[in-house]
Amino acid sequence: MFFHIVLERNMQLHPRHFGRNLRDNIVSKLMKDVEGTCSGRHGFVVAITGIENIGKGLIRDGTGFVTFPVKYQCVVFRPFKGEILEAVVTMVNKMGFFAEAGPVQIFVSNHLIPDDMEFQSGDMPNYTTSDGSVKIQKDSEVRLKIIGTRVDATEIFCIGTIKDDFLGVINDPAAA
């Protein structure tokens, strides 16, 4: 799920960045530092959309660095248990398949793939129904339900299932 929220961060800046462009420097540094990182609380920071305010700088004793408290608006992405997500399949093997939704890595075990879908090995391993009408292979798009999440410093892992109503392949690149 995406959220647009306000976060705060203390930015430390080297004195060489001070001057006319101080504000720009803070913002570009903030983007570099924050975008693409994960936190267990908010999930994956997708993009910074605006700066609310930049507080008064505080000189750190002993160094020339100055700390600025910055409040910024950003879009975050965090998967939740029970959420329905659309993801792209990255790898299919006999254990199940792996899919990605942006930075989120999702594993769907073959226990959680409908029983009528069977694994087919070969150059392009896939799960196929017995009549061949539905096929999950690399680059297929699937709709799945998250049943477990774990957020690391840089990665988000999820366990998903497609063994439920209205879940499964939504777009098959092979058929197109």
Next chain:
Amino acid sequence: MSLVTDSPVDSSSSDDFASFLDAALESNSSGSSPEGEAEEEEEEEAEEADDDKVEDNRVKRSKVEILEEVVEEACGSTLQGSLEQKLEESAKKDACTHPGSFGDMCILCGQRLEVESGVTFGYIHKGLRLHNDEIVRLRSTDMKNLLRHKKLYLVLDLDHTLLNSTQLVHLTSEEEYLKTQAAPFQDVSEGSLFMLEAMHMMTKLRPFVRSFLREAHNLFELYIYTMGDRPYALAMAKLLDPRREYFGDRIISRDDGTVKHQKGLDVVLGQESAVLILDDTENAWTKHKDNLILMERYHFFRSSCHQFGFNCRSFSELKSDESEAEGALATVLQVLKQVHSMFFDEPGNDPIDRDVRQVLKTLRKEVLNGCKIVFSRVFPTKFQADNHPLWKIADQLGASCSTELDPSVTHVVSTDAGTEKSRWAVKEKKFLVNPKWIEATNYMWQKKPEENFSVDQVKNQ
């Protein structure tokens, strides 16, 4: 500048917001999901959040409790016992066995697992672990699938089996010419000599390897298992299989093994009774010797010969190479085809009950069938003769070994033409060969012409 990164402080306002979201979503999801693991949270939040569902749940639960009481009161003691049993059974069914984990979460129920257990399958995907029961289950379903396609598993070693690599710094001055012949790593579909600048390596593919893989691919599901590290394994896989049609993600490096300095089939998702292994190092496979087909080592570079203590000139220095048509890979492909056809074409019981190790043993037994071998000056005196590797090899190849001469003896294996037994062999017109004959026969899986292994020839060398 390192100071800069260490102060991510979240403001209290966003904290509140996030915790509110967390609470709201968590209670929603647990309300809709059947398992009651989040019940404690619900109770805490029930006071604050005026969520109808939570209230609903509470009411339902209390109803259930009342019902249970009623049932208990109404039922006799015997009935109650069976009821309890039933409840227990259903509880067992509901409890997840946690067949494996991905990023420390159960792959079946999504629960966080505290203890790390099971076998890591890092070569398939980072953070994936499977339990033994699950591995057994996967193997047996996969086995049925594979047998339907008339395939077996084949685990291939890289170095000295399919190819030979050397560090660029180890190239001798005589080998410098190779640098101009090597194909760049970008175009790997042609040629057999490659320079991997990024890894400071030069790699020579064994002659016949491309045809070997193409044919073996139709009969086997191929695995790579190397003692090299992961980047090396992937680079070599790219050389051998530029279109990624043979190996897929079945590339195992030393980083993925479970025991140090050992290779094991525990990370291979194939039933051991259907796995063949091609490797040049017998000691790496102590637990799976019966699955192993030993390969003659392929040395192309000088440094590789040197490493194994051979002082002869290498192929690279002689500007020659192993024979394409009669080399080790061509020979072993014949053996593999034979094993495959014996496994599948033999009439009788279901293929699922057959064992490839048994087939391999039978096939080996036929190589020297009918030979009777006597050794002379091969074993040190006082050495238990039937413990010697050569004796064991001859035995596995189907020859009968003996310490005494008698008319039924067909071969005398000797290091010296002057011994009593050697002279007897010449007099009686029996084959007199040197021990290399047995080794060559072992590698080639066929009786080599005895003339090429005469004992005098060895003395002259």
